[in-house]
Amino acid sequence: MTLVAFELSGEHPDIPVAEVIGALESEDIEFSVIFRFDQVLIVDIPNANGNANLNLIVNANADMDQVSKLSKQLALTWHIINVLGISDSTLSSIMNMVENVDFDEPVSLTYKVRAKKIKRKSPISSEDIERKIGGVLYNKGYRADLVDPDVRYRAVLTDGKCIFGRVLASVDRGSFEDRKPQNKPFFHPGVLMPRLARSLVNIARCGPGSMILDPYCGTGGILVEAGLMGAVTVGCDVQRKILLGARMNLDFYVPDHFLMFQDAGNMALKDGCIDCVVTDPPYGRSALIQARSLDILMKRSLKEIFRVLRPGGRAVVVSECPVEEWAVSVGFFVVDVYIQRVHRSLTRRITVLDKLQ
Numbered sequence: 001m002t003l004v005a006f007e008l009s010g011e012h013p014d015i016p017v018a019e020v021i022g023a024l025e026s027e028d029i030e031f032s033v034i035f036r037f038d039q040v041l042i043v044d045i046p047n048a049n050g051n052a053n054l055n056l057i058v059n060a061n062a063d064m065d066q067v068s069k070l071s072k073q074l075a076l077t078w079h080i081i082n083v084l085g086i087s088d089s090t091l092s093s094i095m096n097m098v099e100n101v102d103f104d105e106p107v108s109l110t111y112k113v114r115a116k117k118i119k120r121k122s123p124i125s126s127e128d129i130e131r132k133i134g135g136v137l138y139n140k141g142y143r144a145d146l147v148d149p150d151v152r153y154r155a156v157l158t159d160g161k162c163i164f165g166r167v168l169a170s171v172d173r174g175s176f177e178d179r180k181p182q183n184k185p186f187f188h189p190g191v192l193m194p195r196l197a198r199s200l201v202n203i204a205r206c207g208p209g210s211m212i213l214d215p216y217c218g219t220g221g222i223l224v225e226a227g228l229m230g231a232v233t234v235g236c237d238v239q240r241k242i243l244l245g246a247r248m249n250l251d252f253y254v255p256d257h258f259l260m261f262q263d264a265g266n267m268a269l270k271d272g273c274i275d276c277v278v279t280d281p282p283y284g285r286s287a288l289i290q291a292r293s294l295d296i297l298m299k300r301s302l303k304e305i306f307r308v309l310r311p312g313g314r315a316v317v318v319s320e321c322p323v324e325e326w327a328v329s330v331g332f333f334v335v336d337v338y339i340q341r342v343h344r345s346l347t348r349r350i351t352v353l354d355k356l357q
């Protein structure tokens with residue numbers, strides 16, 4: 001059994017978990033969820049001989065391609081950790097657990113230990129934990145380097161447990177900040193932030209080479225995130241000016257894309273030609289609705305999304321109103337609905353829909 005922990009951001013209780021699961025599934029990595037704590041997901045990636053993906057993930061000395069690929073893909077994860085031990089979160093239990101870890105790195109490698117208390121729930125100070133774990137490593141012959149260590153260890157305290165392990169990769173969350181809508185060549189208000197857009201693309205199990213459609217693409221924010229992961233991006237919108245803006249944004253980040261001046265309720269796309277859909281249709285507030293009503297538009301476009309999606313494909317739809325009934329009536333299976341409070345007067349619903357095989 002090889003345990004890998006994903007230390008998650010606290011932006012939402014469920015979306016970061018769903019993102020990790022979607023990304024593992026899209027990479028065809030065999031896994032099972034073992035524990036789910038507040039902001040930590042632990043999966044077992046079976047150490048089966050012949051599972052090449054797995055060896056890449058868990059062997060810190062092996063080719064790190066798979067891990068670094070996952071860390072470049074995920075938006076709502078902080079660190080990917082090879083779990084070395086799990087204990088209760090008292091200092092004595094943590095020390096006992098760390099003492100018993102079989103550290104297999106050569107003693108010539110330097111280390112750094114960081115401790116993180118989720119929601120600051122533990123009474124023990126992070127510095128104390130770091131110092132005491134450092135002491136164990138020192139006694140085993142390892143030397144610390146706080147600036148450029150060879151190995152980074154992390155102790156994460158959550159839900160009364162301490163998860164301790166070696167950091168395999170960390171997510172560069174700053175790159176999402178660089179792509180915030182105001183920094184793009186074309187800006188229009190009312191768009192999803194890149195981190196949320198990326199997480200939805202992962203939940204849709206979009207990977208390199210997938211054909212992804214956003215039938216209400218607006219300025220192309222969702223497609224930019226998918227395109228940066230190597231997906232083939234297809235976007236529709238009914239405003240020429242907005243489509244030109246989408247082209248400017250996509251040209252800047254991901255030159256290979258297809259944009260169409262099309263009604264989401266009647267798209268010139270063949271049946272079953274799309275692998276996944278992620279979309280943020282107008283909510284009936286400020287963004288233009290080109291239809292007799294929002295309800296009519298949503299019903300027509302869900303029908304179209306179902307038609308163009310391949311069997312086994314997934315759609316992730318952001319809305320203010322519930323869409324499950326309409327989705328089921330056109331043939332979708334509702335996988336999950338995540339509720340996200342944006343501000344006092346706007347709560348978003350993120351509905352995950354599968355077109356079953």
Ligand SMILES: C[S@@+](CC[C@H](N)C(=O)[O-])C[C@H]1O[C@@H](n2cnc3c(N)ncnc32)[C@H](O)[C@@H]1O
Binds near residue numbers: 219221222283289
């Ligand atoms: C909320 S915005 C999408 C924002 C987008 N996620 C972004 O990153 O810019 C909704 C978009 O739907 C478009 N729209 C409205 N009615 C439409 C229709 N019938 N077919 C396709 N697009 C439509 C609007 O022009 C608008 O750009």
